[in-house]
Amino acid sequence: MSEARGKKHTMAFDQSRWPEYYRQMYRIRRFEEMAAQAYQDTLVRGSLHLTIGEEAIAVGATAALRPDDLVTTTYRGHGHTLARGSPPGPLFAELFGRRTGVCKGKGGSMHFIDVAHGVIAATAIVAAQVPMAVGAALAVERQGTDRVVLTYFGDGAINQGAFHEAANLASIWKAPVILVCENNGFSEMSPTSPMLSVAHPVDRAACYGMPGERVDGNDVEAVYTAVARAVKRARAGRGPSFIEAETYRFVGHMFGDPEDYRSPEEVEERRKHDPLVRARAILVERKVDPAPIEAEVESELEQAYAFAESSPWPDAAEVEEDVYAD
Secondary structure, eight states: OOSOOOOOOOOSOOGGGHHHHHHHHHHHHHHHHHHHHHHHTTSSOSOOOOOTTOHHHHHHHHHTSOTTOEEEEOTTOHHHHHHTTOOHHHHHHHHTTOTTSTTTTSSOTTOOOBGGGTEEEEOSSTTTHHHHHHHHHHHHHHTTOOOOEEEEEEGGGGGSHHHHHHHHHHHHHTOOEEEEEEEOSEETTEESGGGOSSSSGGGGGGGGTOOEEEEETTOHHHHHHHHHHHHHHHHTTOOOEEEEEEOOOSSOSSTTOOOTTSOHHHHHHHGGGOHHHHHHHHHHHTTOOHHHHHHHHHHHHHHHHHHHHHSOOOOGGGTTTTTSOO
């Protein structure tokens, strides 16, 4: 066994950390809202996929990981990367295509990769991050560590061949990987349920011989508890787990989506279960004032935005840097 395993992680949910959980969720929400405004101001080019409404999943799952664990994510990965501790300045800079971005401005919104904080892959190809995660899990296991890899994907990804192949191999190899399905009910702009032969995505877990659990994705504690169980199992060499976190995105699939596949009334009804509102209520109940936390995050993000906006563009001579291996 490797000595470089990191500290043991307790499985119990730390109730004292609610102010920090709320801070992280509020940071993600405001980052996304500011990104949307930046897109309107033409500071962001290409597509923009926001995670507004799904913040509790990123925060709850990340809390169950160690800093040396690894993550792969989707084109909707801003929140996952922020939750892992990536500073917002370089992330805004990446959105703006600036040289100070986490990928030096070459990745943009759909490729938020920050290896320094364990986010090793983000892809615009639906489900492609799942086999990447299984491969990374096999690698860390063969290195003799007890690190785990967590991969996020949407409910639309589970019908992709890449997902099936990766889940099957993960189970055969007992790879230390946690499969987290962010089930927001839509595969891009189509309801997912008519595309499934089962009632819930997690029902597929049994086909791969791995445990599955369905949780409230708007509840940080519920997400944490499920992921912590899966992490403990993976570290013990018992293989992968599938977690379905039920949630709802309050914005369209991408910026500019007309959202004619759902009604405003449906969105408004789901906003009653906003994870931020729920987390804020917990703070108030515990006599913790959320206002100072929100003010600190606002100041942090304003400075980060200004840093990104004033950052230099990449030089044309750098176009092939970090693209090809030596």
